[in-house]
Amino acid sequence: MSDHRSHTPADVVARLRDTFATGRTKSLSWRTAQLDALRTLLTERGDELAAALQADLGKGRDEAYRTEIDFTLREIQHTQEHLAEWLRPRPVPVPDRLSPATAHTVQDPLGVVLVIAPWNYPVQLLLAPVVGALAAGNCVVAKPSELAPATSRALAALLPSYLDEDAVAVVEGAVPETTELLAQRFDHIFYTGNGQVGRIVMRAAAEHLTPVTLELGGKSPAFVDRGTDLGVVAARLAATKFMNAGQTCVAPDYVLTDPETARELEKALGSVLRDLYGDDPAASPAYGRIVNERHFDRLTGLLDSGRTVTGGDHDRASRYIAPTVLAEVSPDSPVMAEEIFGPVLPLVEVAGLDEAVAFIRDREKPLALYAFTDSDTTRERLVQETSSGAVAFGLPVAHLTVSDLPFGGVGESGMGNYHGRYSLETFSHRKAVLDKPLR
Ligand code: NAD
Numbered sequence: 001m002s003d004h005r006s007h008t009p010a011d012v013v014a015r016l017r018d019t020f021a022t023g024r025t026k027s028l029s030w031r032t033a034q035l036d037a038l039r040t041l042l043t044e045r046g047d048e049l050a051a052a053l054q055a056d057l058g059k060g061r062d063e064a065y066r067t068e069i070d071f072t073l074r075e076i077q078h079t080q081e082h083l084a085e086w087l088r089p090r091p092v093p094v095p096d097r098l099s100p101a102t103a104h105t106v107q108d109p110l111g112v113v114l115v116i117a118p119w120n121y122p123v124q125l126l127l128a129p130v131v132g133a134l135a136a137g138n139c140v141v142a143k144p145s146e147l148a149p150a151t152s153r154a155l156a157a158l159l160p161s162y163l164d165e166d167a168v169a170v171v172e173g174a175v176p177e178t179t180e181l182l183a184q185r186f187d188h189i190f191y192t193g194n195g196q197v198g199r200i201v202m203r204a205a206a207e208h209l210t211p212v213t214l215e216l217g218g219k220s221p222a223f224v225d226r227g228t229d230l231g232v233v234a235a236r237l238a239a240t241k242f243m244n245a246g247q248t249c250v251a252p253d254y255v256l257t258d259p260e261t262a263r264e265l266e267k268a269l270g271s272v273l274r275d276l277y278g279d280d281p282a283a284s285p286a287y288g289r290i291v292n293e294r295h296f297d298r299l300t301g302l303l304d305s306g307r308t309v310t311g312g313d314h315d316r317a318s319r320y321i322a323p324t325v326l327a328e329v330s331p332d333s334p335v336m337a338e339e340i341f342g343p344v345l346p347l348v349e350v351a352g353l354d355e356a357v358a359f360i361r362d363r364e365k366p367l368a369l370y371a372f373t374d375s376d377t378t379r380e381r382l383v384q385e386t387s388s389g390a391v392a393f394g395l396p397v398a399h400l401t402v403s404d405l406p407f408g409g410v411g412e413s414g415m416g417n418y419h420g421r422y423s424l425e426t427f428s429h430r431k432a433v434l435d436k437p438l439r
Helices: 009-022 028-057 063-088 124-137 149-162 175-182 195-208 230-241 261-276 291-300 355-362 376-385 418-428
Strands: 091-092 103-110 112-116 139-143 168-170 188-192 212-215 222-226 254-257 307-312 323-328 344-349 370-374 388-394 430-437
Touching: 009 112, 009 139, 009 168, 009 175, 028 063, 028 124, 028 149, 063 124, 063 418, 112 124, 112 175, 124 139, 124 188, 124 418, 139 175, 149 168, 175 195, 188 195, 195 212, 222 230, 222 355, 230 261, 230 370, 254 261, 254 355, 261 307, 261 323, 261 344, 355 376, 370 376, 376 388, 418 430
Parallel strands: 112 139, 112 188, 139 168, 188 212, 222 254, 222 370, 254 344, 323 344, 370 388
Antiparallel strands: 091 103, 103 430, 307 323
């Protein structure tokens, strides 16, 4: 725990509850002041956070700013630009039989909420939900991931010194600390991570009837249609797959395409990867490392799942795995049995769109579905005939940078969503108000 080391999670929650009870977190001025403070933190201390991300994940400075710090700053800016408008009561028509009367809805803060973040984007995935929770007028307990320890320490030191420390607390720790936290009563729990822990979170929440948002993962497919410009496809696939060494929840997990396109695509990917990271990606400052040895060992166990087109080299001491493309991968191979969450891109062959749709529908609902196609019919069919958290054509991952799009999964990839106004809705209760005059 950061500033209140001797306090138990129960003490922390009680302190935040007292603050919420004063009502001060409900004013627009308090909310705006907290968002300003968070912006100041990211602006003044961005370099410290970038250094922590480098220490934890070998994340390059540019990538740290682009995908974590500046990302969160944009989320703050978007929220500040629209907050007053989003908070305006929404009038609702009243049926004639109740006339004269008026009705509207208001966004009511929930109280004390818990945000649990994973290690892969440890700044963004802790702070972007915190932005929504504060904008909605709540007190927040933020639990960073112990698997990104330098970032966890930095956030625990910085957040209480910039934000209202009686309304925002950071609790650091691993399973025992999180288990103790989850035993407390919260008004919402926002969890990002894997589905196994998602189930633990949901079970704990059920004890207190606490609503949950679960931002989980899964295998996000990328369908490549016949006849598309494979230079562009390869460049966009590689840039989004191998960013953060593949440890991105919305990274394209595998490619589905016909055999002929697969042959051409593998050549294009090889050349694009040389452009991105040079002949020796281990020496590229833009290329990250695997978070820990457990994940390193898991990933190296997947490298024999197909014919190696490029990559395959690895070094346990530095937790380096080269950007790897595997061709002619069987749907039954180990690499297709779990979310990869690392720098390995399998190419799986299907006859065409019908088989691709069947392949996707046979598996758990992914967090995102990507497709590269020039055909409107194909686009329409993929949207209509498959289920996923999001669909993006032509460019993976970027949908999550559109603040007005809800970000979240469905089925095994999660429940609920956030970003922009959806964060406000997630962290508020939409309260119905009816007003019938006495006379
Ligand atoms: P992780 O190991 O850091 O775990 C996430 C959080 O859960 C941590 O804060 C950790 O302390 C806590 N935790 C772990 N075990 C627990 C337990 N037994 N009880 C209570 N809390 C516990 O991260 P991870 O789960 O390895 O993250 C990777 C997964 O997250 C992938 O599946 C990825 O797709 C998914 N993910 C999803 C999103 C999204 O936005 N949907 C974003 C990033 C990652």
